[in-house]
Amino acid sequence: xxxxxxxxxARVSFDANGLVAAIVQQHxxxxxxxxxxxxAEALRRxxxxxxxxxxxxxxxxxxxxxxxxxHVQLVRGARLDCDGDAVLLLVEQVGAACHTxxxxxxxxxxxxxxxxxx
Amino acid sequence: xxxxxxxxxARVSFDANGLVAAIVQQHxxxxxxxxxxxxAEALRRxxxxxxxxxxxxxxxxxxxxxxxxxHVQLVRGARLDCDGDAVLLLVEQVGAACHTxxxxxxxxxxxxxxxxxx
Numbered sequence: 233x234x235x236x237x238x239x240x241x242a243r244v245s246f247d248a249n250g251l252v253a254a255i256v257q258q259h260x261x262x263x264x265x266x267x268x269x270x271x272a273e274a275l276r277r278x279x280x281x282x283x284x285x286x287x288x289x290x291x292x293x294x295x296x297x298x299x300x301x302x303h304v305q306l307v308r309g310a311r312l313d314c315d316g317d318a319v320l321l322l323v324e325q326v327g328a329a330c331h332t333x334x335x336x337x338x339x340x341x342x343x344x345x346x347x348x349x350x
Numbered sequence: 351x352x353x354x355x356x357x358x359x360a361r362v363s364f365d366a367n368g369l370v371a372a373i374v375q376q377h378x379x380x381x382x383x384x385x386x387x388x389x390a391e392a393l394r395r396x397x398x399x400x401x402x403x404x405x406x407x408x409x410x411x412x413x414x415x416x417x418x419x420x421h422v423q424l425v426r427g428a429r430l431d432c433d434g435d436a437v438l439l440l441v442e443q444v445g446a447a448c449h450t451x452x453x454x455x456x457x458x459x460x461x462x463x464x465x466x467x468x
Contacts, residue, residue, distance in 0.1 A: 235462070240461050240462065243459065253371050253385060255373050255382055255385060257382055261380070262379070262380030262381070262382075263380070264373055264375055264380075264382060264438055266431065266436075267371060267373060267431065267435075267436035278463065279461055279462075279463040279464065280463075280464055281464065282463075282464050282465060282466030283466060306466035307463045307464065307465060307466050308465055308466070309460075309463065309465070310460075310461035310462070310463040311456040311457075311459060311460060311461060312456070312459040312460075312461055313384065313385065313455040313456050313459070314448050314449070314450050314452075314455045314458060314459075315455075316459075317385075318384075318385035318455070318456075319461070320382055320456045324466070330432050331432070332432050334432075337431040337432045337433075337436070338429040338430070338431050338436075338438045339429075340432060341361065341429060341430040341431070341432075341434075342427075342428075342429060343358050343397055343428035343429060343430055343437070344353070344358065344397075344428070345396065345397040345398075345400075345425045345427065345428040346397065346398055346399065346400050346425065347400060347425060347426055347427070348400030348401065348424035348425050348426070348442070
């Protein structure tokens with residue numbers, strides 16, 4: 233790999249707010265843990281430090297996951313999607329991913345869809 | 351379950367463009383297949399029909415996955431996240447999820463992160 237970090241980040245299509253959606257998945261169980269947002273700098277920190285950093289839209293600040301909760305996300309992989317506007321992060325999640333204390337942010341609210349039977 | 355479809359959709363926090371991010375995951379292998387966008391009507395169709403429908407931001411139209419490609423997504427579950435701004439869809443994916451022909455939209459582009467060793 234000779235591609236620089238700048239070259240990798242340049243492939244991302246950030247939205248009008250300068251953000252890209254980041255899906256976080258536990259690398260071994262493949263649970264989808266959460267979705268959050270990154271600007272170019274948060275992505276750079278994530279790709280270069282081994283720890284996941286987001287941009288908090290509500291607080292308008294960088295947010296390195298686990299700094300206050302201890303529930304850090306250790307980077308195991310990172311993929312960009314086909315049109316460059318979504319990142320999939322594979323992580324080792326320490327403790328609960330959700331601020332509510334559940335393992336994932338998708339544990340509490342079932343939208344109860346009609347289920348297709350092929 | 352006595353909660354109406356309107357009550358379920360009312361829990362979603364759509365963004366300034368009226369959209370919510372939808373992560374699509376293969377229900378059994380737990381592969382993350384793609385990320386796309388839904389407005390309230392696309393979510394309603396998805397939750398009530400057994401077939402996944404998105405809102406195409408580039409084409410500005412509804413897009414029922416598989417209508418042109420045959421690569422339909424059959425709904426097996428749907429979850430809303432803790433702050434209501436992301437949906438996780440569990441599906442049975444027929445064929446390739448990605449328009450490029452790969453199984454998922456995250457197969458082609460490795461962002462090559464520094465990997466954390468605990």
